[in-house]
Amino acid sequence: MMTRIAALSLIVALTPAAVFAAPRVDKAAPAFTAKDSAGKDVALADYKGKTVVLEWLNKGCPFVKKHYGAGNMQKLQKAYTEKGVVWLSVVSSADGKQGHVTGAEADADTKASGASPSAVLLDPAGKLGKLYGAKTTPHMYVVDKDGVLRYNGAIDSDSSSDPASIASAENYVAGALDAVLAGKKVKKRTTKPYGCSVKYAD
């Protein structure tokens, strides 16, 4: 029996999903350092004492377009960065894949879309994406001021790609941020993210 269990655990351990570290909510968010669009190092530890949002971004993905096209993502960024929240948009598209951008392109996109992230992090090797188990664009995370992950999942409750669905959807990220900022428990802590797959290198 032990051999069978050992063999099964080995198989489990070797499945591709295992490369995903996928942090769990209410546990410490994994520390990272990544380059932003200006080539500067940004570390999670820099923001101790602040609430941090991680947003996985691929400008070519229709679900990202849904939220940027309708101005929904920009609205969230503006509303919460004004409250002192640090908003990090992360691009994990590998070189040559959809959504891959250089620093200059990222800045131009930010400007063109009227977005206001605190920084855009470039992660073409997918290191940060895999550290967080980012699966889709968008895929959203909220880290509280103590560095504890408080939300992991979809941006909202409607997986439609139709921007008209935004109005009636429950925005999970706004819900999580409001709770974290008020020092309350987040109600929906983990949801299934929806959207395009993150375009990792094969």
Place this chain on the structure above:
Amino acid sequence: MVSTIPLLLLAASMASEAALPRDSARSVAASGAAAAPRPVRSAHSSAALLLSNTAAAPGSTLEAALILSPDPGWHAYWRNSGDSGAAPILRWRLPEGVSVGDMRWPFPRRLKTGPLTNFGWEGEAILTVRLTLAPDVKGPLRIGLDAEWLVCQEECLPASAHLSATLLAAARPAANPDWAAVAVRAEGRYPRSGAAWRPESSASARGLTLRLSVPEGRAPPSSAEFFPYEGGVFAAAAPPAALGATLVLELPLAEETEALPARLTGIFVVDGNEAYEVDVPAGPPPAPRLVEALLLAFAGGLLLNLMPCVFPILSLKVLGFVKRAGGSPEAARAHGAAYAAGVMVFLWALAAVFLVLRAQGERLGWGFQLQSPAVVGGLCLLFIVMGAALLGAFELGAGLTRLGGLAGRDGGLWGSFASGGLAVVVATPCTAPFMGAALGAAAAMPPAAALAVFTALGAGLALPYPLLAARPGLLALLPRPGAWMETLKQGLAFPLFGTAAWLAGILARRAQAPRVGTAAWVACAAGLVWWLWSRGGRAWRGAALAAAAAAALLLRPGPPELPWRPFSPAALEEATAGNGAFVDFTADWCVTCQVNERVVLRSPKGRAVLLESGLALLKADWTERDADVTAALAELGRAGVPVYAVYRQGRPPKLLPTVLTPGLLAEGLRKED
């Protein structure tokens, strides 16, 4: 075909409303289109809506199909899209008097993109629903469907279509001539009931394990995979199934999953072309199968000989042996057999009581008889009498009371038989390693299998003595008989007095007078010290002082109690939802529990580990019958104490070893497995 005009009017029309005016039915009719659906193109795919009928009788049902066809190289997603992607979203627009049933989804495939795994279709997917017409429904009915779906290759594109079809409510139903071909293509793509596969789900270290029994007469499949209905709960990538007459599918939870679902729902696909639906309770940890339970029970029985409850009895038996050394080997073997018979008969009696009470609906476990104060009192008395006899206060009579086989003369075979029985009776307060799992399994087994497990336990418990009897060679390893035997015999009285003191303590606590138990311990310790001292000689006096010191150490007020809260299902649920819970399933009469509590849980290290873990500490007291505790034990696959379990949100409960050490405790409480 009755007439051309109605047929044209009724023709199911496929239309993109972007392209066609609202009254598309008429315009299709006017254009003279046949019933063939015209697919709507959208983003590297097409969609069509088809009805099984062109006319249907009021009060009857018919089928409607959404046919999604991604272009070659593109794929669309199943109801649970897996790691990424999105399930199609369907909104029906139905006229009054038409209602729609649940969508039937054709089974998907696993599609890998980089490190991600998605569930979807690379070719045509035919999704069907049943439409029901009200009895009073009239006229042509426009069935509308707004569909949104995602098609992906490497990149993803949203697709959508506004589809509609018309149907005539008429006394004479008419089949849609295009339906048959679609029905053939859809045939076998929908999951059927998986009941024949007797699906069983149990908690595993990383999630759930799904076991399927291949139905009789069917060849074992060459592949099997599971697709859960709910997204985000299980890891989308799954390890390969273990194949054979029983299929074993490991379903690891997704890393981010917080709560283990109460039910396992989804489909399994065998041989890549047959799908079956599963909807079963997620289930407790698997009970060991019979063979495993038998082996565990045997090993547990063997180890039981070393536990403090049985060890004095076994020692006495061995002493009896030494005393008879030089006697005939036949007689030794006969005594060995009588002892084994005593063990077996008493254990079977215990098993019989257990099975009868269980049949009457009582939920019991190992040591259940000690939940009765009368039994505890009786045992207490028995140990006092035996201890006194060992000290030589009186000579035990012949027959049944010749317990240790030490009553001079040759000791009758009945004496050996009775001492076997006594070993069983005194063993019950102790739980040896391995026994928990074996007896937990037996508690849920049919009577014959449960009896077999008890028998294996008895075989293990009885084995040492007949083994010694059958192999006179082993006897040579024991010291020669002499005066030391009388001393040892007297010395062994004290463990028995200790057991009696502890049983008295149980009764005292029951009567809310715990100090009476302490007094019994003090009396016992004083007796031991006195006895050692009175033997004279430096060594004995030294031992007496050491015993006095040890007793003072053990009997001084222990470290403060841990901040236990009483166990209840509600308290457990609340604690699990928070930081998790450590549950100590214990009983006053359980020696192993008390030893663990003293030596491990309340030790400075154990205390620190428990308090720093942040877990809520719940004590599930099984000293007296408690249905909630018994039920919680059963859920863990156990039927006795001690059990130490760690409950954390979204993880199956984790069991710690029965015989604990501070190190094992710390390891067991570590957060990540």
